[in-house]
Amino acid sequence: MKKAFTLVELIFVIVLIAILAKVGMSFVKVDYLQKDVEYLLLKIKKTKFKAMGSYRENGHCVKLDKDSIVDNEKKEANSYKFRSYISSNADEICFDEFGRPYENNLNASSYIKEVLDIRLSNKSKTCAIKVYPLTGYGIISCD
Numbered sequence: 001m002k003k004a005f006t007l008v009e010l011i012f013v014i015v016l017i018a019i020l021a022k023v024g025m026s027f028v029k030v031d032y033l034q035k036d037v038e039y040l041l042l043k044i045k046k047t048k049f050k051a052m053g054s055y056r057e058n059g060h061c062v063k064l065d066k067d068s069i070v071d072n073e074k075k076e077a078n079s080y081k082f083r084s085y086i087s088s089n090a091d092e093i094c095f096d097e098f099g100r101p102y103e104n105n106l107n108a109s110s111y112i113k114e115v116l117d118i119r120l121s122n123k124s125k126t127c128a129i130k131v132y133p134l135t136g137y138g139i140i141s142c143d
Contacts, residue, residue: 034142036084037120037127040069041138044093044129048136051095059102061094064118084120093131101136 044062051060070082090103093116102110116131127142
């Protein structure tokens with residue numbers, strides 16, 4: 001009477017599970033828009049926290065165009081690929097040493113006085129990042 005599985009039977013079951021997993025994963029769709037929105041918000045937060053406590057005359061800035069968002073110094077094959085279209089009411093967002101957002105040159109009139117609305121879209125969906133004045137706090141909203 002046989003009380004255990006043979007090695008061949010165990011390997012066969014493992015191969016079968018791997019094939020089923022591969023077929024199942026092909027039905028899962030990646031939401032590239034959500035990934036792009038999270039990447040851009042992370043980039044904005046990183047720039048804000050780099051600026052806090054370190055004064056630079058031209059500030060720490062993020063250009064809000066598709067080519068400038070991904071780090072250009074990382075030309076590796078596994079670097080992030082930004083896939084969404086970006087529209088905004090500003091070309092770039094900068095932060096002073098207190099983390100306050102401003103546009104272009106740093107002076108008293110250049111601080112952002114209204115919510116900065118950055119919209120990302122792909123074929124079927126649109127998301128927005130809202131960056132608030134004074135605090136530089138950013139939130140994501142999708143429809």
